[in-house]
Amino acid sequence: MRIAGKGLVSHNRTVNFSFNGKDYMGLEGDTLASALLANDVHLVGRSFKYHRPRGILTAGSEEPNALVSTGKGAARDPNIRATQQELFEGLVAQSQNCWPSVERDVMAVNDLAAPFLGAGFYYKTFMWPALLWEKLYEPIIRRAAGLGALSGAANKDPYEKAFAFCDLLVIGSGPAGLMAALTAGRAGADVILAEDDSRMGGRLLAEVEEIDGKPAHVWVAEVLAELESMDNVRLMPRTSVTGVYDHGTYSALERVSHHLPPSQSLKTAHRPRECFWRIAAKASVLAAGAIERPIAFRNNDRPGIMMAGA
Structure with missing residues (x-):
């Protein structure tokens, strides 16, 4: 299919x-x-x-x-x-x-x-x-x-908690989030880029777009490679930012090993199942994008009816 x-x-x-x-x-x-x-x-x-x-x-x-x-x-x-x-x-x-x-x-x-x-x-x-x-x-x-x-x-699976600190927390890794992280990273700021999905790039991974004369997903890969090379940037895929609190504190849940077989995640690599993060950020950019609204019609909840973006 x-x-x-x-x-x-x-x-x-x-x-x-x-x-x-x-x-x-x-x-x-x-x-x-x-x-x-x-x-x-x-x-x-x-x-x-x-x-x-x-x-x-x-x-x-x-x-x-x-x-x-x-x-x-x-x-x-x-x-x-x-x-x-x-x-x-x-x-x-x-x-x-x-x-x-x-x-x-x-x-x-x-x-x-x-x-x-x-x-x-x-x-x-x-x-x-x-x-x-x-x-x-x-x-x-x-x-x-x-x-x-x-x-x-x-x-009996292990779960972990951790703390992180940064100048800028970017929530979402679509085009806006990637550019925010890239601009701040090049300027020397300590950056955390958190993405709920397993892959960064947002809609650029699904839509037929061109950036600088190349397919959007290729541009995303190049930007991520540059971000990964920076010591002042931390990329956090599979991480859902769940709340914002006083004094610039954010909570986030990272799915560390949900995508790995148990033999690889827990026994040999000693990875936790999940990690709950407390992130202290001086500033943040909310680039979580938008979700599509369904059209109301009879039986729009049946299998086979999907959102256009799906």
């Missing part, structure tokens, strides 16, 4: 993974989402309330539908966006919020009752009789609530 000559994946290196117990093959550089689409898999989950079929809608961290669980046992991670999960050898992923399978979900019967289950109907429906709230209504609601589930076993 791939378009010849398109994409930034390596067509010479294949990666084996499984989804819902079935084995598939992707390419190095794929996300779980792109690998599933390449294998003609469009149904990945079910909606929370009516259990309507859900597919892949976007191509980034704004993905609302393609939420999956990865890993097994104590290492199971729920609510991972398939559009952000990088493919690696042996990746195991499962759909959520469905039983016994995503194709034949028993709770999909809720969709047939949608006309009777308006927004907030439970606030009035479950008020009477009061005796049934604790014994019947609440247990049913709590059992149905939520999407992915933890395993219940203790997670």
